[in-house]
Amino acid sequence: MTHTVKIENRDNSLYEVDAKRSLLESLREQGVDLPYGCKYGGCITCAAKLTSGKVDQRRQVALNNRQLNEGYIILCVARPKTDISLKIGVESHDKLYRNPFLDPLKPHELKADIATSKGEN
Amino acid sequence: MDKSCCGPGYASPTEAIKAPRENLLYTIAIYTGTGIQKPDYLATVDVDPNSPNYSKVIHRLEMPGIGDELHHMGWNACSSCHDDANMARKYLLLPGVRSNNIHIVDTATNPSAPKLHKIISGADIKSKTNLSGPHTVHCLGSEIIVSMLGDAKGEAPGGYLHLNKDFEIVGRWENSMGSIPFSYDFWYQPRHNIMVSSEWAAPNTFMPGFDLEEVGHLKYGRQLHFWDFEKREPIETFYLGEDGLVPLEVKFHHNPDSSHGFCGAALSANVIHWWKDDQGKWNWEKIIDVENEPHPDWPIPIPGVMSAILVSMDDKYLYLNNWLHGDMRQYDISDPHKPVLTGQVWMGGLLGKAPEVNGVKMAGGPQMFQLSLDGKRLYVTTSLFSTWDNQFYPEIRENGGVMVMIDCDPENGGMSINSDFIVNFGNEPNGPSRCHEARYPGGDCTSDIWL
Numbered sequence: 001m002t003h004t005v006k007i008e009n010r011d012n013s014l015y016e017v018d019a020k021r022s023l024l025e026s027l028r029e030q031g032v033d034l035p036y037g038c039k040y041g042g043c044i045t046c047a048a049k050l051t052s053g054k055v056d057q058r059r060q061v062a063l064n065n066r067q068l069n070e071g072y073i074i075l076c077v078a079r080p081k082t083d084i085s086l087k088i089g090v091e092s093h094d095k096l097y098r099n100p101f102l103d104p105l106k107p108h109e110l111k112a113d114i115a116t117s118k119g120e121n
Numbered sequence: 122m123d124k125s126c127c128g129p130g131y132a133s134p135t136e137a138i139k140a141p142r143e144n145l146l147y148t149i150a151i152y153t154g155t156g157i158q159k160p161d162y163l164a165t166v167d168v169d170p171n172s173p174n175y176s177k178v179i180h181r182l183e184m185p186g187i188g189d190e191l192h193h194m195g196w197n198a199c200s201s202c203h204d205d206a207n208m209a210r211k212y213l214l215l216p217g218v219r220s221n222n223i224h225i226v227d228t229a230t231n232p233s234a235p236k237l238h239k240i241i242s243g244a245d246i247k248s249k250t251n252l253s254g255p256h257t258v259h260c261l262g263s264e265i266i267v268s269m270l271g272d273a274k275g276e277a278p279g280g281y282l283h284l285n286k287d288f289e290i291v292g293r294w295e296n297s298m299g300s301i302p303f304s305y306d307f308w309y310q311p312r313h314n315i316m317v318s319s320e321w322a323a324p325n326t327f328m329p330g331f332d333l334e335e336v337g338h339l340k341y342g343r344q345l346h347f348w349d350f351e352k353r354e355p356i357e358t359f360y361l362g363e364d365g366l367v368p369l370e371v372k373f374h375h376n377p378d379s380s381h382g383f384c385g386a387a388l389s390a391n392v393i394h395w396w397k398d399d400q401g402k403w404n405w406e407k408i409i410d411v412e413n414e415p416h417p418d419w420p421i422p423i424p425g426v427m428s429a430i431l432v433s434m435d436d437k438y439l440y441l442n443n444w445l446h447g448d449m450r451q452y453d454i455s456d457p458h459k460p461v462l463t464g465q466v467w468m469g470g471l472l473g474k475a476p477e478v479n480g481v482k483m484a485g486g487p488q489m490f491q492l493s494l495d496g497k498r499l500y501v502t503t504s505l506f507s508t509w510d511n512q513f514y515p516e517i518r519e520n521g522g523v524m525v526m527i528d529c530d531p532e533n534g535g536m537s538i539n540s541d542f543i544v545n546f547g548n549e550p551n552g553p554s555r556c557h558e559a560r561y562p563g564g565d566c567t568s569d570i571w572l
Contacts, residue, residue, distance in 0.1 A: 037219030044329035090156030
């Protein structure tokens with residue numbers, strides 16, 4: 001089964017990708033030049049912003065809940081569940097990095113293993 | 122000692138200080154996390170003041186792939202096998218923190234143009250040792266150990282990768298991690314049969330960036346670990362508490378008979394000192410406490426973030442950085458219990474005290490540094506780690522990293538920025554890159570250990 005990926009910041013270019021493979025692997029194979037590092041979902045280097053559609057990225061351990069809420073996905077482990085639209089590369093990282101002293105996380109915005117549920121603040 | 126008999130390095134720290142001046146140095150430079158789709162590389166910098174290329178990058182050895190995040194380096198051999206004429210300081214090991222690959226670079230065949238000798242693949246390391254996140258490299262006589270900050274899935278505590286002199290994986294070096302929760306830096310002092318290790322965090326915690334709240338959730342370290350070096354197992358742990366949040370770089374005195382050592386606790390911005398007393402008991406104390414500094418735009422005062430420390434080869438001075446404040450400091454540690462501040466210079470940082478150095482706009486602050494063996498020249502770079510740079514100094518994407526040289530006075534103390542030297546990695550041919558750790562071909566103040 002395949003889905004269509006639209007890359008908004010590459011002239012809305014379209015790619016057909018396998019639903020069972022990581023987006024990083026599928027897109028790089030088709031010539032999309034993407035950053036990456038660890039290739040297991042732990043290091044954030046390959047983060048991209050999902051603007052529509054759904055992915056399965058249960059294996060990622062790099063993103064905190066705020067980054068997830070901003071739409072970030074980890075391409076090296078994310079697989080498409082529907083047709084999706086993305087912004088890729090550091091151009092999509094405007095909300096990925098923040099000064100942790102100036103802009104603290106709320107308890108529900110931490111990483112999943114230590115976050116409280118939203119009502120518990 | 123008959124010098125013709127000898128292997129790499131020097132018979133003693135005193136001999137090392139007399140070595141010829143460095144003519145070139147190596148620093149890693151990264152594109153990982155910068156938005157530039159090029160491999161990280163090893164840059165050769167000409168530091169011979171009589172050369173027409175002084176203060177310039179004269180060679181770039183690119184890694185085969187992108188995304189390694191080169192960070193720290195280490196030699197295949199140092200003064201710890203000075204008596205072994207079969208060994209030579211020929212290879213520099215360049216671990217990729219994110220890729221897990223370890224690159225072995227031949228720096229001896231042509232020192233100004235090093236070449237790749239071998240790669241130990243990250244996948245191979247994971248499958249044979251269940252380790253990832255390579256950091257500190259120390260040679261160990263003729264063999265090599267590398268601190269690894271995580272298991273194959275990037276979770277703490279990691280362990281120690283053991284390589285033989287042909288760079289084959291022997292396996293895990295340690296016999297036990299005991300109850301150690303995190304790994305980072307380590308240094309050993311064999312005459313006391315001791316190794317000390319520190320704690321950063323799991324790769325999965327620090328690689329994506331720094332969430333301050335995770336310190337409170339105990340995702341970052343605050344302990345030092347003392348090891349029985351021969352038995353390869355931890356024997357004692359010092360809980361440093363609030364005085365030792367995120368203890369990073371570990372240095373012993375170079376004098377192999379000394380039991381004194383130091384660690385910089387990055388977030389607390391303190392220097393921790395340890396020593397063995399007359400009863401053979403290890404003790405620790407805080408000897409330097411850099412106060413947080415107020416900033417008009419910050420809700421809380423800015424911590425120094427003391428990410429590195431270094432001890433001069435004569436054991437007289439300790440150097441430290443405050444990456445967020447922007448200063449480099451020199452302390453006289455002749456009495457290691459009572460350090461005296463003898464020098465301070467500013468380069469970059471968030472306090473705005475030195476936004477430009479030698480005409481170059483600074484992004485970042487003083488970060489890694491390497492001191493010449495004679496203690497007179499300190500080379501300082503500005504980038505910490507791609508994701509952390511991106512959080513604290515986002516302008517480094519456009520500006521790149523910088524290497525500055527500080528003249529140090531080993532006789533009377535004191536430091537000043539050298540006005541003739543600056544390497545602006547913002548002008549690199551493939552775009553702004555970021556330099557980090559530096560090494561000299563003849564050995565340096567952060568590698569050699571005497572047995």
